[in-house]
Amino acid sequence: MGKPDHKHARQPDNARIDERITMTHLKLDDAFVDDILKFLKLRRQAPTLEYLNALLGAFIRKVPWESVTRILKRAATPAPADCARFPFQVWSDAMNFGGGGTCFEINYAFLALLHALDYQGYMTLNDMAETKACHAASVILCGDQKYLVDVAVPLPRAFAYSPNATICQTTPWLNFTIQPVGENLYEIRRAPHARPYIFTFQDIPVGETVFEMAIQADYLETGFFLDRVALNKMLGETAWLFNSATQPYMLESFDHDGKHEILLNPETLAEALAERFQMPAAKIAAALNLVNEMSKNNVDA
Secondary structure (H helix, E strand, C coil): CCCCCCCCCCCCCCHHHHHHHHHHHHHCCCHHHHHHHHHHHCCCCCCHHHHHHHHHHHHHHCCCCEEEEHHHHHHCCCCCCCHCCCHHHHHHHHHHHHHCCCCHHHHHHHHHHHHHCEEEEEEEEEEEEEEEEEEEEEEEEECCCCEEEECCCCCCCCCEEEEEECCCCCCCCCHHHHHHCCCCCEEEECCCCCCCCCEECCCCCCCCHHHHHHHHHHHCCCCCCCCCCEEEEEEEEEEEEECCCCCCCCEEEEEEEEEEECCCCCHHHHHHHHHHCCCHHHHHHHHHHCCCCCHHHHHHH
8 A cells, every 4th residue: 555654734724625635536427426326325415414424324335345346456457557446437336236445445436426416525544553544534524513434444424523522423333432642633443342443543635646646556566455355344234344364254243232253155155245245246256266366376485
């Protein structure tokens, strides 16, 4: 992944966001937006917090955080720079076969939709422990309040935050905490969960050039999740995760009742994942084969 080193900056002036952030790949035409809303089973409305949460809730139940699509794209594309999947392709793949993408790709695609629906907001690049600028999320403005939006983790709704207070958010799935830990820095946590720390949110707007460099760099050899098949999606009120690096193969989820596991048969793995995540079994099988071949080559080397 690209890991640009952002110095901590002052809280950005809301009136200057449009001046500082110009993202041409975020422009979606009206007819395409209508197709997206039909896919999400929502109607076009004025930009309110209630509508934002309706869009977010529909998205995370239709579009997975997943590495299948990018593994296949990387294998079929000679130059890593040509692999980047921008909002139009992400949305097209979602509507055509239930595809999604990594945090960079799907949060960018969601922001493109929000901009088309007259929301104001910007992308951020965030840290996970010692790994810098490895996680994307967006900030959306509703009135005078900023909201953290992340369709990759996912966060089940837009979360308000403040530099002056720790804010706790209770949801039917998990409880979330947004704690300020420095200038423009917030630690995002969840409970109950075996991995309570999620990421360190940096409320610093990232422009198009830097953000798209991060998308492109994520297809280099140093990119994340090119060596494993990972899928994560909200199914009802709970997110279910599959990671091919975890053995034995299983689906994993956490909620207020604790951890839940569903063991998967390796012989019918692609079919089981396809049924669960509503993606083509052939694509999942192809990605699993590429990952297994990569693992074998690494062992042989």
